[in-house]
Amino acid sequence: MSRRHCAAAAITLVCALGLLTVPAQAMAAPVPDPAPPASVSSPAARPSPSSDADLEKVREQIETLYRKAGAATDAYNLAEEQTKKQSGEIVKLAKAIVDNQARIAELKDRAGAQAREQYRNGGLPPGAQLVLSDDPKLFLDGINKVRQSQQANKTVLADLNRAQEDLETYTKDASTNWQKLETNRLKQAKAKKKINARIAEAKKLESRLEKKERDRLRQLELEAANRAQSAWLASRPVPGVADVSGATTEAGKAAVAFATAQIGKPYVWGATGPGSYDCSGLTSQAWAAAGRPIPRTSQEQWRLLPRIDVRDMRPGDLIIYHADASHVGMYVGDGAIVHSPRPGRNVTLAGAGSMKILGVVRPDMP
Incomplete structure (x- = not known):
């Protein structure tokens, strides 16, 4: 990746961070929606139940719908957590990109200053003139200054190369996280749609019941729970809990x-x-x-x-x-x-x- 392209990608990413304040719309893949039971028909086409047997069927249908909604809710919640994490990673990467851009600018300034200094000295590094001296002390001082100048030049260039490599890596990672974020948002939107649809369908089933039927439905729910609890207690190795x-x-x-x-x-x-x-x-x-x-x-x-x-x-x-x-x-x-x-x-x-x-x-x- 060229430095110009790298910097452009970084600027685009930083500008896009403003979108992270928009509420998340997606997350982990929703649990596949099983086919509805064959006995479940359209609520509008079903007559109001009049017996416990009919109400029990309605209860099972409502329970199935809420189970599906619960599975989709779990998928939505997991997706939301992942989206938050990815958003945080993008923010960190964006800061790293900006910091690295500033670091690169600083290193370029230092490299430029060193080049200008050499130009003023006729292309010779600081201390090079002293190396030509007949004075042994000045000669040794010159050797040390040349070595220091060479080492400083190498350090600046190495730091500059490393900073540019890091910038390219940060930009690539940020782009990958952004793509994951958008994918998860789409998944979360689908999970949300599924949740709302199942809950609405269950509520529609209940709304068609008369008050006494809804009361009886609630009683049937409690009876089913009590039967399951009794069976569980009876299956335990030691009676009771x-x-x-x-x-x-x-x-x-x-x-x-x-x-x-x-x-x-x-x-x-x-x-x-x-x-x-x-x-x-x-x-x-x-x-x-x-x-x-x-x-x-x-x-x-x-x-x-x-x-x-x-x-x-x-x-x-x-x-x-x-x-x-x-x-x-x-x-x-x-x-x-x-x-x-x-x-x-x-x-x-x-x-x-x-x-x-x-x-x-x-x-x-x-």
Whole structure:
């Protein structure tokens, strides 16, 4: 890359940094959207359900839609974190480019000053005339000055070459990060569109129900959760649930205290408080408040945090749900979790086994 092209690219990048103040629109690739169940028909074409069997089908359809929205939300959140990171990298690279341009200008000035000095001395470096002297002392002084001048010239040229190479590298890296940033923004926009579509579809299904049917639907949700919780408790090696709160660390206690203090606040996708949370927004903020920052999304929490056996979990541990790790809750002891369920619901306590458990992770594993 020529120096002129390098500098032009740097100026273009610095000007483009103003765009970083625009809210992010994209991020990590959304989870592929599975085909809708064959039983799901258009809400407008479905008659209002009149029996528990019909309502149960509606409940399952709504749950499926919110599950899809949850998976897309996790993709959106991960993409947002990556976009923030890339934006920060671009800012750092832009500063490095500007600094290097100033460094190159300074080195060119020094090289120019050395060239002018040699020109004034008839093309000879400082001290060269003394080398021609018959005085031994002046001769030795001249030798030293010539050597110093040569070394200074070499140092300036080496620094100049290194600074120009760094400038080209910084410009290339910044261009690569900018392309990634734009790609992630497009992905995030698609995830956002998918989230809104699933939530709107679920709300439309619920809106067609009469009040008594919506009340009954809520009751069916609770009954399904209770059945799952009972089955989970029955499958455990030891009847009941052992509360090992005595083994909980101070950080774990602080995380539980923060999470339970948010009970009653609404679910909002992408939210990290203080007035609302999505599922991983709640758990990540709880552990941040405990002094242990963890990944933002449930999928990254599952991928990066130490895993433990379900039988060994203690308050503060995070339970990851569903095969795609799209939901997370915090274990609080006595077989319960605190979590932010979905749109239309608030942060609440629930049975730890009320959803399909994928596994358990421990943020404060030594």
